[in-house]
Amino acid sequence: GNSVTQMEGPVTLSEEAFLTINCTYTATGYPSLFWYVQYPGEGLQLLLKATKADDKGSNKGFEATYRKETTSFHLEKGSVQVSDSAVYFCALILGGYQKVTFGTGTKLQVIP
Amino acid sequence: NAGVTQTPKFRILKIGQSMTLQCTQDMNHNYMYWYRQDPGMGLKLIYYSVGAGITDKGEVPNGYNVSRSTTEDFPLRLELAAPSQTSVYFCASSPGQAITNSPLHFGNGTRLTVT
Numbered sequence: 668g669n670s671v672t673q674m675e676g677p678v679t680l681s682e683e684a685f686l687t688i689n690c691t692y693t694a695t696g697y698p699s700l701f702w703y704v705q706y707p708g709e710g711l712q713l714l715l716k717a718t719k720a721d722d723k724g725s726n727k728g729f730e731a732t733y734r735k736e737t738t739s740f741h742l743e744k745g746s747v748q749v750s751d752s753a754v755y756f757c758a759l760i761l762g763g764y765q766k767v768t769f770g771t772g773t774k775l776q777v778i779p
Numbered sequence: 780n781a782g783v784t785q786t787p788k789f790r791i792l793k794i795g796q797s798m799t800l801q802c803t804q805d806m807n808h809n810y811m812y813w814y815r816q817d818p819g820m821g822l823k824l825i826y827y828s829v830g831a832g833i834t835d836k837g838e839v840p841n842g843y844n845v846s847r848s849t850t851e852d853f854p855l856r857l858e859l860a861a862p863s864q865t866s867v868y869f870c871a872s873s874p875g876q877a878i879t880n881s882p883l884h885f886g887n888g889t890r891l892t893v894t
């Protein structure tokens with residue numbers, strides 16, 4: 668079946684540090700890939716997406732590139748802020764019924 | 780825009796009690812989903828629906844039931860609450876196949892404790 672593997676957290680960074688959160692996937696086909704973010708006490712929100720190989724998704728300074736050869740979709744940001752503290756979920760969609768497979772989430776804490 | 784609205788936000792149940800978690804969306808989305816989120820486990824799909832009158836099981840349906848009598852509403856029913864159902868429950872919706880690979884829109888969740 669399909670699966671998504673994320674690096675375990677929590678990840679603690681100082682403000683303005685560089686962020687990478689690793690994500691790899693297994694899928695029988697060519698999925699669309701997503702990063703969702705969950706702020707404390709809230710539901711998940713779409714952060715960015717990529718629908719085919721070599722696509723780069725970007726939003727709010729975050730970027731991720733769909734790498735088919737390494738089955739990866741790593742999330743990066745050049746300079747994190749305290750307001751980026753949240754849980755980040757990598758996810759894929761494959762198939763007609765739009766069922767999403769989520770990773771286990773990576774908690775990011777940014778300290779001033 | 781209200782988006783996806785879930786009620787209640789918090790609930791404590793005793794073992795064996797029943798309850799319904801409410802979910803409504805005002806975006807005219809065809810697809811709706813129920814997920815549970817357990818610490819360190821990501822989100823697991825409980826049930827989903829591709830339109831009014833149509834529901835199907837996800838990965839972890841045991842102990843739950845759903846109905847979809849209207850496009851807007853997708854309630855989740857727990858008949859005999861068990862401690863294993865202590866979790867945070869999220870409802871989500873999407874336009875479905877009308878928009879390829881459309882993202883999910885989530886509610887803010889219901890935190891349920893069964894003791």
